Amino acid sequence: MNMNDIERALRQLRLSGIHATLETRLMQAQASQQPFLETFWAILQDELDRRRTRLNERRFKQSRLDERLTLQDFDWRFNPKLPRQACFDLYTLKFVAEGGNALIIGKPGTGKSHVAKAIAYQATLQGYHVRYLEADAELARYALAAHDEQQRMLRECTEPDLLVLDDLFLARRISDPSAELLQTMVHRRYKLRRSIVVTSNRVIQDWGKYLGDNTMATTILDRLMHHAAMLEFEGKSYRLKEAAARIARGASHDA
Numbered sequence: 453m454n455m456n457d458i459e460r461a462l463r464q465l466r467l468s469g470i471h472a473t474l475e476t477r478l479m480q481a482q483a484s485q486q487p488f489l490e491t492f493w494a495i496l497q498d499e500l501d502r503r504r505t506r507l508n509e510r511r512f513k514q515s516r517l518d519e520r521l522t523l524q525d526f527d528w529r530f531n532p533k534l535p536r537q538a539c540f541d542l543y544t545l546k547f548v549a550e551g552g553n554a555l556i557i558g559k560p561g562t563g564k565s566h567v568a569k570a571i572a573y574q575a576t577l578q579g580y581h582v583r584y585l586e587a588d589a590e591l592a593r594y595a596l597a598a599h600d601e602q603q604r605m606l607r608e609c610t611e612p613d614l615l616v617l618d619d620l621f622l623a624r625r626i627s628d629p630s631a632e633l634l635q636t637m638v639h640r641r642y643k644l645r646r647s648i649v650v651t652s653n654r655v656i657q658d659w660g661k662y663l664g665d666n667t668m669a670t671t672i673l674d675r676l677m678h679h680a681a682m683l684e685f686e687g688k689s690y691r692l693k694e695a696a697a698r699i700a701r702g703a704s705h706d707a
């Protein structure tokens with residue numbers, strides 16, 4: 453038996469985590485004369501670590517999130533009136549286990565999408581199946597899609613444990629087929645008690661206008677709000693602060 457035999461066996465058993473670190477662990481064991489069980493334990497941890505990382509990676513990809521945001525990198529001092537406690541409550545993901553929803557409504561640039569993405573990313577790390585959508589773009593794509601494609605999109609919006617509809621009604625009025633998808637999605641997930649997080653800078657009183665149908669807005673909101681946390685984001689735009697900082701930097705370079 454030599455190293456090649458061991459490597460072949462590890463490949464056959466698909467133990468790539470052990471394969472990657474075996475030489476180091478061997479060196480470590482020889483250098484520190486570690487007891488066998490301790491070395492064996494470290495080797496098992498290497499395999500578990502790699503599997504966990506890969507699984508997290510797969511869930512992140514599946515979620516279609518475009519960035520890994522957290523609440524650690526959120527500056528709570530910038531807009532002191534934000535509902536910080538409620539954000540952290542959502543971040544615990546209890547609401548996902550309970551099939552509850554969250555509506556994050558408020559002014560542009562105050563961090564609604566940031567918080568929703570952070571919650572979604574956290575959910576992928578906790579093993580939930582998550583789907584993040586830029587709401588208007590996805591609803592518009594649906595309206596133009598062929599029947600089979602529409603069915604597939606609807607399934608993709610129904611199956612995950614957590615669905616994030618980000619920036620809903622950013623483009624004001626959405627088309628009738630888009631509004632119908634939104635309604636079907638919300639109805640189905642409500643029946644299955646699966647969570648939705650919605651962010652929007654449109655107050656819910658105006659949703660009828662953007663849907664082109666007040667009754668539809670009521671049936672959607674009725675279901676969304678039945679088991680929901682309502683978060684209001686009041687404050688200044690962080691984007692403007694960043695833009696102002698860029699301009700100031702530019703000015704100081706020019707000087």
Ligand SMILES: Nc1ncnc2c1ncn2[C@@H]1O[C@H](COP(=O)(O)OP(=O)(O)OP(=O)(O)O)[C@@H](O)[C@H]1O
Binds near residue numbers: 526527530561567
């Ligand atoms: N308090 C904050 N601390 C750190 N970064 C922030 C904060 N608020 C917002 N940001 C950042 O500013 C940018 C704009 O925030 P975000 O997209 O979350 O705003 P929004 O409320 O969703 O706006 P809109 O209504 O226009 O969609 C993002 O890059 C976000 O990470």
Ligand SMILES: [Mg+2]
Binds near residue numbers: 565618651
């Ligand atoms: Mg947003």
